[in-house]
Amino acid sequence: xKAEISLVWKKMQSMIDGFTILLPNIVLALIVFAIFFWFGRxxxxxxxxxTRHHHQARNLGLxxxxxxxxxxxxxxxxxxxxxxxxxxxxGDLVQLLGISGVAIGFAxxxxxxxxxxxxxxxxxxxxxxxxxxxxxxxxxxxENIETRATTILTYDGRRIVIPNAELxxxxxxxxxxxxxxxxxxxxxIGYGDDIDGAKQLMLEALYSxxxxxxxxxxxxLVLDLAESTVKIRVRWWIAPPRRIDDMRSRDKVICAVxxxxxxxxxxxxxxxxxxxxxDQTEETDGDRSLQREGWPAGKSKVPKPRTIxxxxxxxxxxxxxxxxxGKS
Numbered sequence: 310x311k312a313e314i315s316l317v318w319k320k321m322q323s324m325i326d327g328f329t330i331l332l333p334n335i336v337l338a339l340i341v342f343a344i345f346f347w348f349g350r351x352x353x354x355x356x357x358x359x360t361r362h363h364h365q366a367r368n369l370g371l372x373x374x375x376x377x378x379x380x381x382x383x384x385x386x387x388x389x390x391x392x393x394x395x396x397x398x399x400g401d402l403v404q405l406l407g408i409s410g411v412a413i414g415f416a417x418x419x420x421x422x423x424x425x426x427x428x429x430x431x432x433x434x435x436x437x438x439x440x441x442x443x444x445x446x447x448x449x450x451x452e453n454i455e456t457r458a459t460t461i462l463t464y465d466g467r468r469i470v471i472p473n474a475e476l477x478x479x480x481x482x483x484x485x486x487x488x489x490x491x492x493x494x495x496x497x498i499g500y501g502d503d504i505d506g507a508k509q510l511m512l513e514a515l516y517s518x519x520x521x522x523x524x525x526x527x528x529x530l531v532l533d534l535a536e537s538t539v540k541i542r543v544r545w546w547i548a549p550p551r552r553i554d555d556m557r558s559r560d561k562v563i564c565a566v567x568x569x570x571x572x573x574x575x576x577x578x579x580x581x582x583x584x585x586x587x588d589q590t591e592e593t594d595g596d597r598s599l600q601r602e603g604w605p606a607g608k609s610k611v612p613k614p615r616t617i618x619x620x621x622x623x624x625x626x627x628x629x630x631x632x633x634x635g636k637s
Contacts, residue, residue, distance in 0.1 A: 338389035345385020349378035375456065416440030419474070420457070426473035436483045441552055443482035444471060448552075464552055489522065494563060497538035499576035504531060504539060504578035507575050511543050514565040520558035522546040537581050 360373075428458035431454055436442050440451050442461065449463035459476055461469045483492065498507050508529045515527040527545035534540075543566065547558045570577060 320598070326436070334393050338392040338564055341392060342385045342389040345381055345388065349381035349385070349396075352381060353378040353622065419472075422474045423457050423472045426477035427458075430454060430459070431456075431589040440486070441484045444476060444485065447471070455496065484552070485550050487550065489525070489546050490546045490555065491525075491544055491546050492555050492559060493542055494559060495532060495540055495542050496566060496570075497535065497578065498539050498570070499578045500537075500539060502539070502575050506573075507570065508541065510569045510573055510575065511541065511566050514569040515543060515545055515562060518545075518558065518561045518565055520547055520554065520561060521582055522548060538578050 356374035356377060430436075436451060438451050438454060441449065442451060444461075447461060447463065447469045449461040449467075449469060452460045452462050452468070454473075456473070458472050460468050461471065463469060470522065496511070498504070508531075511529045512527065515521050515529075517522070521527055522545070525546045530542050530544070532540040532542045543562065545558070545562060547554050567577070
């Protein structure tokens, strides 16, 4: 028993001695790694500061800053490991990563896919930070583009996190890609109204709204001859093309056009329906030459409708005659 305790004590003492010997190297390695980590973060900050004022290079600065920071931190890790373990070589780690690369690729396939998609989005810049985009059922302002996901702030104050792989492989509508944006709204007038006069009044209303650009000029087009109305579409351009500007211009245009049309006696009708009832109690029911469908058929005299009680009585009389014939 004493021999076993002595053996364990010798092993623990050997480990303590080994740790004591390595302690200066470990402290030095931590200091070196901390220096590299700080240097990488500063490099990232400098790159972002340089490219912040260049709109076209802002996303590229994010990519370069993150890659520079990752590379410097990785070099610092190699140097720190070399200090702690003098026999360690960077080639050994690279070889180990190469052997396990396939397994890591399968295990983190989605993460790597989103990472590569994020790099491509930052480089190709299909949209930028502060752009307003529409993706599937989501719409809002781009808050941040990271290497894993993109976050957008919706107009009602919610944050949506979308994986970059989905954004890169699906259609995205960028509402603020250009300086100007066209919007439209459909109005309806009656068939008895003057179409040319109504179009001219709509144009006057459009030009009276300050948010509507004069160049490109707004226009008014007849869209459709509907069941009870003539549909006319008004189209105008706004700048800047953000959602709030679209809503404000739409509000003022609709109010101005409605007021202009009403003041000049233009009808704004609502859908109407005409329903014709067919009286199924007529004596001539089934005779297409005499049957009424809401209007007289041909030149024949319109048959008068019967009461429900009379129809039931005639039906009962017919059934009794059939029964009597059967008995006889």
